[in-house]
Amino acid sequence: MSGAPQRIVIIGAGQAGGQTAYSLRLAGYEGAITLIGDEPAPPYQRPPLSKAYFKGEMEAERLFLKPLEYYAEHNIDLLTGRAAKAIDLAAKQVALEGAAPVAWDKLLIATGARPRKLTLHGADLKGVTELRTLADVDRLKVLAAPGARMVVVGAGYIGLEAAAVGAQLGLKVTVLEAMPQVLSRVAGPEIGAFYTHIHRAIGTDIRLGARLEHFEGEGQVTGVRLAGGEVIPADLVLVGVGVLPNLELALEAGLACGNGIVVDGDMCTSHPEVFAAGDVAWRPLVHYGREGRLESVHNAIEGGKIAAAAMLGQPAPVLEVPWFWSDQFDLKLQTAGLWTGADQTVVRGDPQTRAFAVFYLKEGRVLAVDAVNSAPEFIVGRKLVASQARVAPGELADKSLSMRDIGARALG
Amino acid sequence: MPKITYIDASGKERVVEAKNGMTVMETAIKHNVPGIDADCGGACACATCHVYVDPAFMDKVGKPSAMEQSMLDFAENVKETSRLSCQIKVREDLDGLRVTTPESQH
Numbered sequence: 001m002s003g004a005p006q007r008i009v010i011i012g013a014g015q016a017g018g019q020t021a022y023s024l025r026l027a028g029y030e031g032a033i034t035l036i037g038d039e040p041a042p043p044y045q046r047p048p049l050s051k052a053y054f055k056g057e058m059e060a061e062r063l064f065l066k067p068l069e070y071y072a073e074h075n076i077d078l079l080t081g082r083a084a085k086a087i088d089l090a091a092k093q094v095a096l097e098g099a100a101p102v103a104w105d106k107l108l109i110a111t112g113a114r115p116r117k118l119t120l121h122g123a124d125l126k127g128v129t130e131l132r133t134l135a136d137v138d139r140l141k142v143l144a145a146p147g148a149r150m151v152v153v154g155a156g157y158i159g160l161e162a163a164a165v166g167a168q169l170g171l172k173v174t175v176l177e178a179m180p181q182v183l184s185r186v187a188g189p190e191i192g193a194f195y196t197h198i199h200r201a202i203g204t205d206i207r208l209g210a211r212l213e214h215f216e217g218e219g220q221v222t223g224v225r226l227a228g229g230e231v232i233p234a235d236l237v238l239v240g241v242g243v244l245p246n247l248e249l250a251l252e253a254g255l256a257c258g259n260g261i262v263v264d265g266d267m268c269t270s271h272p273e274v275f276a277a278g279d280v281a282w283r284p285l286v287h288y289g290r291e292g293r294l295e296s297v298h299n300a301i302e303g304g305k306i307a308a309a310a311m312l313g314q315p316a317p318v319l320e321v322p323w324f325w326s327d328q329f330d331l332k333l334q335t336a337g338l339w340t341g342a343d344q345t346v347v348r349g350d351p352q353t354r355a356f357a358v359f360y361l362k363e364g365r366v367l368a369v370d371a372v373n374s375a376p377e378f379i380v381g382r383k384l385v386a387s388q389a390r391v392a393p394g395e396l397a398d399k400s401l402s403m404r405d406i407g408a409r410a411l412g
Numbered sequence: 413m414p415k416i417t418y419i420d421a422s423g424k425e426r427v428v429e430a431k432n433g434m435t436v437m438e439t440a441i442k443h444n445v446p447g448i449d450a451d452c453g454g455a456c457a458c459a460t461c462h463v464y465v466d467p468a469f470m471d472k473v474g475k476p477s478a479m480e481q482s483m484l485d486f487a488e489n490v491k492e493t494s495r496l497s498c499q500i501k502v503r504e505d506l507d508g509l510r511v512t513t514p515e516s517q518h
Binding site: 026045047048051062063065066067070073297298301317318320323325327332334373374375376379380403404 | 434438441442444446451452453455456457458459479482483485486487518
């Protein structure tokens with residue numbers, strides 16, 4: 001490969017950073033790869049952290065994306081527990097904490113995101129925690145003894161998944177959500193109402209429109225005080241109120257950033273030799289004709305594959321419709337697409353059966369689908385989103401028509 | 413420890429020692445067997461760990477769950493022996509299991 005890079009450095013050893021390294025080796029790249037992560041573990045899957053790992057059904061090693069030997073065998077210099085301090089675009093170097101700088105011909109920034117912190121009084125009390133890393137959940141598991149009172153602040157995917165596990169572990173769980181529905185950022189009211197019902201039915205106290213005043217306690221948190229004065233007793237508080245992209249290194253280096261590092265379809269930043277992928281990237285969303293930042297496994301894997309191909313001058317992989325999933329109790333929610341901007345929703349099936357789907361349409365085309373225990377709706381829905389084909393809403397709602405038939409008709 | 417043979421689409425075989433309780437997908441990842449992506453990490457959410465099970469082992473491997481079956485129903489290049497390898501747990505009596513990976517998982 002003439003003109004191929006000799007030294008590739010990846011900042012961030014999460015799913016996107018790891019995927020980029022794997023894809024580079026799979027594509028035959030033989031130059032140096034340095035993979036820098038500030039956590040002690042090698043690249044690992046985060047989704048099980050709020051699910052099977054929190055529940056104690058999965059040991060840490062099973063989360064690792066590749067066994068440790070992989071990195072040595074594939075000549076990937078994995079630097080864990082080490083933070084990158086600065087990017088020097090002119091000298092093409094990354095400064096490291098406590099080690100000599102590393103030089104690059106191509107650089108990937110996959111620094112991810114960090115949980116947004118509440119600025120309320122008492123937010124730094126012991127027992128107030130977040131859920132992003134293995135270390136976070138290891139702390140959480142110690143606190144989550146049966147009978148303990150857990151307050152979850154924020155009813156997003158992570159908050160609700162942790163609330164579900166908490167209830168299954170025998171904790172007394174309260175969920176505080178500022179918005180009038182759960183999952184309000186990621187799903188429509190039908191899905192929100194369904195999950196509120198599911199959690200309440202097993203005894204979890206879900207408070208919608210909740211306003212927090214502060215956390216109570218001396219050293220250790222003992223409760224959450226709401227506007228109006230009510231105090232909800234707590235032995236542990238899990239704060240899951242969204243994330244902020246880790247932009248600092250890119251900003252300080254002078255790369256174009258908005259609510260993420262701005263990249264083009266090749267995941268290339270405003271500097272031609274610097275790429276970004278994963279939660280931190282502000283990327284084109286080709287199926288929607290706009291740009292955005294996605295926080296998902298699919299986005300991390302796809303971004304890593306695209307960046308690796310672009311660095312080597314190889315053709316880009318086919319882009320998939322963004323997809324997500326969430327496991328709570330016996331319910332698997334699979335989402336394809338992004339629902340923002342929908343002008344119509346169609347419910348297919350009866351939520352009471354615990355298997356149904358919600359299609360989000362705009363001008364007769366499917367933008368997204370939320371499928372609860374409904375794989376056909378998810379898979380065919382994904383194809384409908386990708387094709388941007390017109391679908392009759394009445395057909396989507398008609399359970400006497402199979403998804404296969406609906407898909408075949410719409411996709412031709 | 414049970415042995416599992418992974419055969420890629422070109423017919424190349426790789427024999428690995430599996431650990432009981434791990435899935436056939438996890439065993440492949442652990443031994444760096446190509447051809448299984450497992451994007452969702454084993455949550456039965458993505459159907460990118462699709463394999464064809466040797467017909468001789470179909471009974472021993474057991475039936476897919478309803479969720480897995482409906483994921484399979486809509487996956488690409490499905491055959492009667494198709495399974496999602498993240499849903500097959502390794503057991504002593506699966507010693508000698510042979511699975512073939514499809515040409516592509518996407």
